[in-house]
Amino acid sequence: MTLLLGCIADDFTGATDLAALLARSGLPVALRIGIPQEKRDPNETAAFEVIALKCRTSPVDIAVEQARQAFDWLKAAGASRFFWKYCSTFDSTAEGNIGPVADMLITETNTAQTIYCPAFPENGRSVFMGHLFVGEQLLSESPMKDHPLTPMRDSGLMRLLTPQVAGAVGLANRNIVSKGPTALRAKLAQLSSDGIRHVIIDAICDDDLRTIAAASFDMPLLTGGSAIAGQLPQFYTQQGLVGLSEHRQVLPKVTGGSIVLSGSCSAMTRRQVANYAGKVASLRLDPIALAQDGAGAALEWLRQQSPDTPKLIYATAEPDDVRQAQEKLGREKAGQVVEAALSEIARGAFRHGTRRFVVAGGETSGAITQALGVIHLAIGREIAPGVPWTFATIGGETIALALKSGNFGSETFFSEAFDRLETA
C-alpha cells in the first residue's frame, strides 16, 4: 500500500489521537509503539504510519536521536511526506523538543521550510496572531501554566519556538489564512525567499485548517497537532494519490470476553466507572492492599467469572482516597503498584479468554499494552473524538483494545465502546 504520510508523535496518547483523526478518512492507519524493531514488510505498510515515541520531556539529544531513527524507519518504509506531531498546547521546555526535532527533520527531508500548526479548534485550542488560546484563555493563563512537567507560561509561539531552533521564525497570520490557499502559498513562498524556515500558522476554526492543509499537503514536512493532520487525507484523495482499492480498511472481527480496566482517577473516568459498575460485575482495587498482598485476590475473582460476562476492574478513586494511598505508599509507589496489578490482571484476563479490552488512563494504557506485548496497533472506529478501537495480534490471537486517557469520552463511554465494536 502507498504510504501517504509517515508520522512521528512525541507521546503515546497523542499518537492514538493522531491515528484516530487520520482514520476518519477510512484509509488504513497503523500505530507502532516505539521505534519498530521488526523488519519492514511492504505488504503491511498502511496508508498512514504513526510511530509513538515517549520523548516530550526527554533530553534534547535523546529526543532528536529517537525521532531520527523513527524517520529512518518511515523513509525505508516508503514515506516521502512526514508529520511531526506534538501537543495542541505546544508542550515543551525552553530547550525543546519541538524545535530541535523539527530542525533535524528539515535537514533530513532536504526541505527549506516547515509549518507549525498546533491548533485543534474542536477541542478549544486556537492560534491567533501567533498566540495560543485554550478556550477563551491565553495558554499562559490556562491550567497548562501549572503542568508538572511542561508548565506553559508564555502564549507567544514565536517567542517559544525561537530559542529552540536554528534561524528565524515567521508568522502566517489569520488575515492571510482567511484569504485562502493561494494567498497562503504565496506568503509561505515569500517567507521562504526571505530565508525563513519555521512558520507559525494561525487557525481558529476547521475552515482555517482546511485552507492550511490545501496550501501545504504536498510539503515534505509538516508539524502540528492532530487536527491539521486530520485535514490532509482529503487532499491526497483529490490529488489521486490514493488508489480506489486502498480506500476501505478491512478490520478484524474480534469475539471473546470483554473487560474494562481502569487506572485513571480523572473526573470523567470516575463518572464512567460509577456508571459502568452499576451495570456489570465489578471489582475495586485498593492500592494499600495491593502493596501488601499483590494482585492474587483480583486474579482469583477474575477466574470465578465466566469469560463471556462483561466486567470491570478499577483502581479509580476519589481525590481523598488517592491522597491517602499516596501518603501511605508515596506518590510514585502508589501509581506503580496499581499499574503493575492492572498489567498482571490484563495478562490473566487474556489467558482466561478475554479478547476485548477497554483501558482507562494514559499511563495505565502504556503499562498494559507493554505487559500484553503489543507493539503494533491497527486503528479502527472512533468511539469518542480521539479514542478509536485498535487491533493487535499477540500470541497469534487478535485482540481489540480501546485506550482512553483521563478526560476523554462521555459518561457511558464503556458501554458505548463495546456497542461500537459489535456494530463495526
Ligand code: ADP
Ligand atoms: P489519566 O489519563 O487519567 O491521567 P493515568 O493512567 O495516566 O490516568 O494516571 C493515573 C495514575 O494514578 C496511574 O499511575 C495509576 O496507577 C495511579 N492510580 C490509580 N488509582 C490510584 C489510587 N487509587 N491511588 C493512587 N494512585 C492511583
